[in-house]
Amino acid sequence: MDKxxxxxxxxxxxxxxxxxxxxxxxxxxxxxxxxNQMHEVIQGWxxxxxxxxxxxxxxxxLAGPRPARENxxxxxxxxxxxxxxxxxxxxYIEELYGEEKSKSIFAxxxxxxxxxxxxxxxxxxxxxxxxxxxxxxxxxxxxxxS
Numbered sequence: 001m002d003k004x005x006x007x008x009x010x011x012x013x014x015x016x017x018x019x020x021x022x023x024x025x026x027x028x029x030x031x032x033x034x035x036n037q038m039h040e041v042i043q044g045w046x047x048x049x050x051x052x053x054x055x056x057x058x059x060x061x062l063a064g065p066r067p068a069r070e071n072x073x074x075x076x077x078x079x080x081x082x083x084x085x086x087x088x089x090x091x092y093i094e095e096l097y098g099e100e101k102s103k104s105i106f107a108x109x110x111x112x113x114x115x116x117x118x119x120x121x122x123x124x125x126x127x128x129x130x131x132x133x134x135x136x137x138x139x140x141x142x143x144x145x146s
Contacts, residue, residue: 031073038077053081056089061106063095088123 045051051058060078072092079087091109093102112126119125 034073035077038074042077042081054083056086058082058086058089059106059110060090061102062090062092063102064092065095 046053060082062072062074062078064072064074075087075090075092078090082089091106093105095102113123116123116126
């Protein structure tokens, strides 16, 4: 810190980067511990309920404290468990609601899938913004040229 109490950005950056390797090791250890515990719980649940992860009707709803991030550890786990070709059966929602609201969101997601197939023969169409068709994208490109 300087005399005004400000932090020197270069020194702070250098300090943070000096910790990167150790931090990565600790983060990996924490992730492995979390995965091991989650795996133990899921395996127990699978045995108790005679759950077959290869059953194509299986859906997974994950609720987390913040919006999903790329390579979310829980999502990645279930993608591996169900198989990459069934990752669309995994839904991640931000935990903003109670259990009933989460169930309602889950039900609407699957209703959208059925509507999507019925109208467009595309399971994912209703999971994208319905108004953003290829034509609309072309219009946006015309309005805002690159």
